[in-house]
Amino acid sequence: MTAPPPSRLPAAVAERFAREFGGAAPRLFFAPGRINLVGAHLDYNGGDVLPMAVDRGIFAAVRLRADGRLRLRSLDQELAIDVDAAAIGRRTRPEWGWAGYPLGVWHAFLQRTGATAGFDAVFAGDLPMASGLSSSAAIEVVTAIALDTLHGTRLDRQQLALLAHRAETGFVGVRCGIMDQFASALGRAGQVLLLRCAGPRWEHVPFDPSACEVLVMDTRKPRLLAKSGFNERVAQCATAHELLRAHGRDLPHLAAYSLDELERCREVMEDVLFRRARHVVTEMARTALAVAALRRHDYAALGAQLDASHRSTAADFEVSCDELDVVTDAARGCDEVFGARLTGAGFGGCAIALVRQGASAAVAARVGAAFAARFGVQPGFDLLRVGNGPGELG
Numbered sequence: 132m133t134a135p136p137p138s139r140l141p142a143a144v145a146e147r148f149a150r151e152f153g154g155a156a157p158r159l160f161f162a163p164g165r166i167n168l169v170g171a172h173l174d175y176n177g178g179d180v181l182p183m184a185v186d187r188g189i190f191a192a193v194r195l196r197a198d199g200r201l202r203l204r205s206l207d208q209e210l211a212i213d214v215d216a217a218a219i220g221r222r223t224r225p226e227w228g229w230a231g232y233p234l235g236v237w238h239a240f241l242q243r244t245g246a247t248a249g250f251d252a253v254f255a256g257d258l259p260m261a262s263g264l265s266s267s268a269a270i271e272v273v274t275a276i277a278l279d280t281l282h283g284t285r286l287d288r289q290q291l292a293l294l295a296h297r298a299e300t301g302f303v304g305v306r307c308g309i310m311d312q313f314a315s316a317l318g319r320a321g322q323v324l325l326l327r328c329a330g331p332r333w334e335h336v337p338f339d340p341s342a343c344e345v346l347v348m349d350t351r352k353p354r355l356l357a358k359s360g361f362n363e364r365v366a367q368c369a370t371a372h373e374l375l376r377a378h379g380r381d382l383p384h385l386a387a388y389s390l391d392e393l394e395r396c397r398e399v400m401e402d403v404l405f406r407r408a409r410h411v412v413t414e415m416a417r418t419a420l421a422v423a424a425l426r427r428h429d430y431a432a433l434g435a436q437l438d439a440s441h442r443s444t445a446a447d448f449e450v451s452c453d454e455l456d457v458v459t460d461a462a463r464g465c466d467e468v469f470g471a472r473l474t475g476a477g478f479g480g481c482a483i484a485l486v487r488q489g490a491s492a493a494v495a496a497r498v499g500a501a502f503a504a505r506f507g508v509q510p511g512f513d514l515l516r517v518g519n520g521p522g523e524l525g
């Protein structure tokens with residue numbers, strides 16, 4: 132598999148913008164999607180995660196308006212939005228669909244800076260939508276960086292990530308942690324992000340693209356339960372944490388407890404809560420081992436942590452599914468694969484495999500055949516590279 136040609140999407144969004152809105156040329160922006168190497172479902176538990184911005188994401192052509200109107204279009208979605216600022220309250224509406232993300236960022240930006248101007252925008256992405264690669268965080272971050280640049284407000288990357296996160300939790304109503312927005316906003320070419328969500332504090336750790344490549348395997352299984360199942364996991368972790376505080380030590384986050392402390396409180400928890408918490412505390416240890424492996428360029432040891440993470444997310448956290456299990460098992464069966472796991476929230480969507488440099492096409496052929504034999508559908512395959520952070524193009 133070879134690198135994709137330079138994206139045609141910047142030209143495509145500019146062309147659609149001219150056709151829809153006319154007038155002065157818009158400015159062009161990009162924000163990346165992400166994969167998470169390890170640290171599954173730790174961000175909202177105050178844990179450590181290891182995401183990496185990828186070389187795909189969301190492009191946007193944007194121009195401010197003098198009035199408070201917002202006109203939003205997408206090359207990937209038919210729904211077009213034309214709404215007055217006065218009609219935008221504190222929450223999105225079902226009829227706004229995908230546009231809830233940029234509208235939420237506009238709302239958060241207004242609250243942060245007082246800027247009331249509306250904007251016209253056309254968006255397009257080269258990430259598989261709704262598949263666990265954070266197209267939603269990318270559209271939030273690209274909107275945030277466009278508004279910040281066009282208004283000259285000079286917010287830093289953390290502030291942009293927090294604005295984007297506020298849009299998703301407050302306006303759209305998904306109780307996600309901060310990982311996706313931080314991974315997109317703080318992306319850096321050739322580096323993965325070690326994000327300690329309890330701070331938040333972060334550092335970048337080099338990732339050697341010549342040693343290992345990231346193969347994304349799209350099961351094409353829609354993540355139907357992702358929102359309800361995700362919010363249920365958040366609530367279960369919060370309950371487990373409350374029980375630990377009441378019966379053990381009073382620590383600020385579930386991820387801060389040790390496995391021993393958890394074991395000591397086992398009898399006060401229902402089994403399902405115990406297993407959710409066990410995933411969280413053991414995943415913390417896996418992130419630490421994965422970071423140590425990455426620092427010594429030991430991709431086999433890193434891959435072993437991905438495998439163990441997948442097993443724990445499947446057995447204890449129960450966010451995997453047959454399709455994700457089969458695709459990752461098939462990948463692990465290939466000698467050139469260091470490790471594989473689901474990425475994102477789970478419940479369908481994509482998995483990733485760390486593959487020895489140059490071997491992705493051979494691995495994709497074998498995994499595709501095994502998956503098709505079981506489910507009668509070919510998964511999608513894509514080779515992702517470590518991407519850069521968001522910014523203005525050209």
Ligand code: GLA
Nearest residue numbers: 171172173307308310475476
């Ligand atoms: C989704 C959420 C993130 C994170 C992951 C699971 O992508 O948006 O905040 O919780 O799931 O690691």
